[in-house]
Amino acid sequence: MAIAREADPVGSLSEVKDAGLDREDLLGIYRNLLITRGVEERGHILYKQGKIPGSFYTGRGNEAAAVGIGTAMGPEDVGAPLHRDMGVHIVRGMEPWRVFANYMGRADGPTKGRDGNVHMADIRLGLISMVSHLPAMLPVAVGCALAFRIRDERRVALGWFGEGASARGDTHEAMNFAGTRRLPVVFICDNNQWAYSTPTHLEYAVEHIADRAQAYGFEGVVVDGTDVLAVYREAKRAIEKAREGGGPTLIECLTLRMEGHAVHDDAFYVPRELFEEWAKRDPIERFREWLRDNVSLTDGEEEEIAADVKHLLAEAMRRAEESPLPDTSTLLDGVYADPADLHAPHH
Ligand SMILES: Cc1ncc(C[n+]2csc(CCOP(=O)(O)OP(=O)(O)O)c2C)c(N)n1
Ligand SMILES: [Mg+2]
DSSP states (O other), X not given: OOOSEEOOOOOOHHHHHHTTOOHHHHHHHHHHHXXXXXXXXXXXXXXHTTXXXXXXXXXXXXXXXXXXXXXXXXXTOEEEOOTTOHHHXXXXXXXXXXXXXXXXXXXXSTTTTSOSSSOOOOGGGTBOOOSOSSTTHHHHHHHHHHHHHHHTOOOOEEEEEETTGGGSHHHHHHHHHHHHHTOSEEEEXXXXXXXXXXXXXXXXXXXXXXXXXXXXTSEEEEXXXXXXXXXXXXXXXXXXXXXXXXXXXXXXXXXXXXXXXXXXXXXXXXXXXXXXXXXXXXXXXXXXHHHHHHHOOOHHHHHXXXXXXXXXXXXXXHHHHHSOOOOGGGTXXXXXXXXXXXXXXXX
């Protein structure tokens, strides 16, 4: 039996209004979902054209989980999203052309060509670039939360990890530290049911990763990661609870990784029936249906949003291609902290 709370799906419009979203917000969420998927689909094209060095990672199937959480964050909150969480970058205002530039190792990507991939974020948007997608970023998020506590700031930190990453020690250390001090941090587990080719029954022996939260002294919630509004509602609750001094929450977003671990992996080990089953719950299709049923999304509106996103991404691809490769003489810029930075006290 589950220990964590299993969140209900979002049904009615009134529930959504109570959560603070109006029609315009809802259409904005839909747009962000389309941009998120569109960026990654175009990334595939760039990869096939040989323009992306190394491999290429996407979060197909995880768009609603990422967009839902990103939408619930406050403007001053910070987070360290992973390679499955493009939607968080998009919601926080990362321009798609800069993502494409990063994919191609160009100078205008957030890493300025230092990383030709998804280890990227723009700190000005409150996002911290990931080191690896194993849970190295959880202690970082907890450190941010500790800093907010010390500085007496009403801000919340979010840390993401995969369900496979939950098996590593830094997950335990981060959660235990955050629990004992009741820090303003929300842990997000992107449970996409696979850690590369390892299935969940070989990753953990509890029913849900979120069941572990109780042992750390805080609440665990499992939510359907294909239901963008349910994810939003649970994230909003957890974030505002943390802001009010109520301590951490662990939110587990359940999805299926709809592609291989990365583009070099054809996911031959995932049963086809599983893909077929989860394809029926495609997060974008699901939300489109919800919008049609609950806020009378019209064909015209749908086409307008789709055309707008298509145009945005076409422009973004063009602009990214114009971005130069970094000048090799700048190779060490931004790699090490500047002595001036070190003289600026952090609090
Ligand atoms: C310490 C370490 N070991 C192994 C890897 C290689 N690796 C990267 S991601 C990954 C699987 C992660 O699975 P999960 O945490 O479920 O995240 P997902 O990729 O499914 O989103 C592995 C084995 C790594 N980056 N770092
Ligand atoms: Mg996984």
